[in-house]
Amino acid sequence: MPPVSGADQIDTPLVATIVVIFAIREGALQVLLVRRAADPDRGLWALPGGRWDGEESLDDTAARKLVEETGAADLYLEQLFTTSGLDATQLSVAVAYFALVEASTVRLREEQEWQPAWHDVGALPRLALNNNRVIQQAVDRVGAKLDYTNIAYGLVPREFTLRELQTTYEAILGRSLDRRNFRKRMLSTGLIEPTDEHRREGAHRPALLYRFASREPVVL
Amino acid sequence: MPPVSGADQIDTPLVATIVVIFAIREGALQVLLVRRAADPDRGLWALPGGRWDGEESLDDTAARKLVEETGAADLYLEQLFTTSGLDATQLSVAVAYFALVEASTVRLREEQEWQPAWHDVGALPRLALNNNRVIQQAVDRVGAKLDYTNIAYGLVPREFTLRELQTTYEAILGRSLDRRNFRKRMLSTGLIEPTDEHRREGAHRPALLYRFASREPVVL
């Protein structure tokens, strides 16, 4: 095991991971933010993150941060990019990730001083550091990957209706899709498959439930 | 300006950039390698890289490394990903980039102890650390981006024949393309445009020269 970095030193580079945690809530794409506890920008809403201590990989640090904040199993986690110079008061490098979690599995620790809370990506406040830009890049990346991967499995329950899946896509892409074409394409890719169960809710025909054929990342 | 990290300390995380420098040479995709000067894997071929000292951004560190090794203007440089734990002897983080340079503008510093040299990506030796994997990811990324960006401008001279451009694409993709379809697609995207000059070389009809409409990154 490699030795651990000592306590804060102004001349030691700080390596941190930050995680853009997405979930679909109330039909909208939301992101988890916390109150930033350190200068600069103390008190502003910010992406959750933590120092990398060298005892685990960067990916593991990001995954651990995700679980700490949401209690959610690590459904989908991907590295975005790395930036330096965010924080003019300290030599620092931030490795940004994004994660996709299923809203119903999340239990926030709302008693915490950093006040974790979901925010609609369409109506974000000004965030600490460059966090607005990081989130925008994460949204763009997820939207692009919806077309040729199965990563939406991270956002929906194990079984879901096509309507739920379509709402998820629309929330990320920011535009509405044609129901018939959406169904045809989803099924033709083979990424999802029908179950033999239906869900009835309300005064209308019950919807067939589907599942992702794989809940590991697949690229078409 | 932020303070500078001190000399080597075993308990200070080392942040380094490494750069996959690509050029087309003799019709093949080649990558610049150097002899690694430090343990582990001292003496093996490796990607050029250098410590990040905090006085410049990570991107600037990678760009400077590129210029130091090749003398080439920074034609195209993009971040790939960041890894930790490459080097079990030290707490380290490596930020990988790839660069596209035009072979004719490169002047290697061959007198250097680290023996910079071009290697065909199709026939690489075993490299230090995870460098084989880094190069593979870089090739995949470039190949994917050929389809929807103009990044090939980084690999070809300011003016070029369609044959030269096609050879460049084929070297990266590892397969041959149809000449007529290639021409049609290249011109229909508007990424390249004809000049009014021809190049005659050999006992055959002269080829019209083309240029990239923009030599800054463009996404279709």
Next chain:
DNA sequence: TCAAAAGTGTTCTATCTACACCCATGT
């Protein structure tokens, strides 16, 4: 006149887009 690479168009296929009606259910 010959060899060698440049230049050019059409057909076929697959994919994406647009669009309207019937079905199953609860009240």
Next chain:
DNA sequence: ACATGGGTGTAGATAGAACACTTTTGA
């Protein structure tokens, strides 16, 4: 019976893939 969302097919447009002959030049 009616309101609500679920489920389905077709036609037109677009983009990509396959494919062969003529042109210009230097030797």
